[in-house]
Amino acid sequence: MTTVEFRHGPVWVIAEQIEGRVRAVSFQLIGHARKLADELGAPVEVILLGESLDEPAQQLIAAGADTVYLGDDPDLAFYHPEIYTEMIVRLAQERQPEIMLIGSTPMGRELPALVAARLRTGLTAHCIDLVLNENMILEQKVPGYGGLISIICPERRPQMATAARGVFPSPELDTSRPGRVAPLVVPKEIPHRIETLEIVREEPEGVPLESAAVVVAGGAGAGDPGGWREIQGLARVLNAALGSTRPAVDEGWTELETMIGQSGKVVSPELYLGVGLSGELQHMVGIVGAKVMVAVNNDAKSPVFEQVDYGIVDDCREFVPVLIEKIREYQTK
Numbered sequence: 001m002t003t004v005e006f007r008h009g010p011v012w013v014i015a016e017q018i019e020g021r022v023r024a025v026s027f028q029l030i031g032h033a034r035k036l037a038d039e040l041g042a043p044v045e046v047i048l049l050g051e052s053l054d055e056p057a058q059q060l061i062a063a064g065a066d067t068v069y070l071g072d073d074p075d076l077a078f079y080h081p082e083i084y085t086e087m088i089v090r091l092a093q094e095r096q097p098e099i100m101l102i103g104s105t106p107m108g109r110e111l112p113a114l115v116a117a118r119l120r121t122g123l124t125a126h127c128i129d130l131v132l133n134e135n136m137i138l139e140q141k142v143p144g145y146g147g148l149i150s151i152i153c154p155e156r157r158p159q160m161a162t163a164a165r166g167v168f169p170s171p172e173l174d175t176s177r178p179g180r181v182a183p184l185v186v187p188k189e190i191p192h193r194i195e196t197l198e199i200v201r202e203e204p205e206g207v208p209l210e211s212a213a214v215v216v217a218g219g220a221g222a223g224d225p226g227g228w229r230e231i232q233g234l235a236r237v238l239n240a241a242l243g244s245t246r247p248a249v250d251e252g253w254t255e256l257e258t259m260i261g262q263s264g265k266v267v268s269p270e271l272y273l274g275v276g277l278s279g280e281l282q283h284m285v286g287i288v289g290a291k292v293m294v295a296v297n298n299d300a301k302s303p304v305f306e307q308v309d310y311g312i313v314d315d316c317r318e319f320v321p322v323l324i325e326k327i328r329e330y331q332t333k
């Protein structure tokens with residue numbers, strides 16, 4: 001048997017599963033981790049915690065993992081911050097990863113912060129690109145100061161970052177790839193201060209954002225709940241998914257799940273219609289994959305018009321109800 005010496009510690013991905021299905025973002029991060037690891041001359045190691053995951057573990061190898069550390073135990077079936085953190089921290093102290101990547105999901109908003117604090121390292125959330133510079137340091141790119149800024153963690157390890165689904169492409173699965181699954185044991189002495197009593201699933205209303213062919217996104221220009229209801233109505237008549245900017249969420253007009261952008265979801269519809277929003281980079285990075293983009297804004301000088309294919313200068317409070325009426329007329333013809 002030949003032993004391969006690696007110059008750098010492994011590139012890690014913390015995979016996430018829900019009811020035994022690994023989330024798409026975990027596959028996408030493994031695909032990107034593979035590229036980074038090949039540049040570094042390092043292996044890709046994936047941590048997968050849950051229950052009954054033999055088959056998903058093989059899929060992660062097919063996606064690019066060299067080793068999958070698999071914690072398979074009923075105690076791990078649902079995300080548990082204390083147990084997950086402890087297991088990841090202990091293994092990281094042993095394996096000394098160079099890089100650790102996690103999806104920007106609800107779990108990915110909490111778990112990496114807990115792990116980073118325990119490992120006394122840095123963490124960059126909601127990255128929209130991750131590249132190695134000439135010194136083989138990970139440049140963690142996020143929108144800022146009207147452009148993209150690179151955040152680095154030059155001294156501490158691992159270099160930790162989160163990225164949303166859709167930021168990196170899904171890798172082709174190659175079931176002939178070699179790789180190994182290493183079992184992880186759940187330490188039973190960890191305090192269980194948190195207990196999952198019940199899982200309540202809310203069925204999302206309307207069309208899911210990530211897979212929608214048409215997205216109607218509303219912004220602060222909606223003005224009030226009445227204006228927002230018009231934008232919701234427009235999404236309904238177009239059979240579109242409803243998206244939003246941060247101010248619409250902050251105003252309480254819509255849920256956080258609808259927010260598109262750096263801290264929200266990444267969408268790639270055939271048609272994106274942005275209503276009453278200014279085209280700030282933190283929102284626009286979430287729609288880079290859209291094919292045709294249209295904006296409605298009452299300010300002809302709004303920066304959003306420089307970024308879309310078609311612009312409509314009008315008050316959305318007046319324009320949207322008329323547009324809904326015209327679409328209905330067209331649909332009943």
Ligand SMILES: Cc1cc2nc3c(=O)[nH]c(=O)nc-3n(C[C@H](O)[C@H](O)[C@H](O)COP(=O)(O)OP(=O)(O)OC[C@H]3O[C@@H](n4cnc5c(N)ncnc54)[C@H](O)[C@@H]3O)c2cc1C
Binds near residue numbers: 260263276277314317
């Ligand atoms: C770290 C960080 C992360 C962030 N992440 C996100 C993110 O993921 N997603 C996100 O969306 N934002 C995010 N933001 C916030 C972002 O920077 C912007 O503040 C936000 O996108 C602006 O939303 P908006 O376009 O709706 O509001 P505004 O910038 O206030 O624009 C409102 C627009 O509506 C127009 N308008 C007003 N009235 C009317 C009318 N009657 N008819 C038509 N048009 C009208 C105005 O001309 C204006 O252009 C983030 C910010 C930070 C600092």
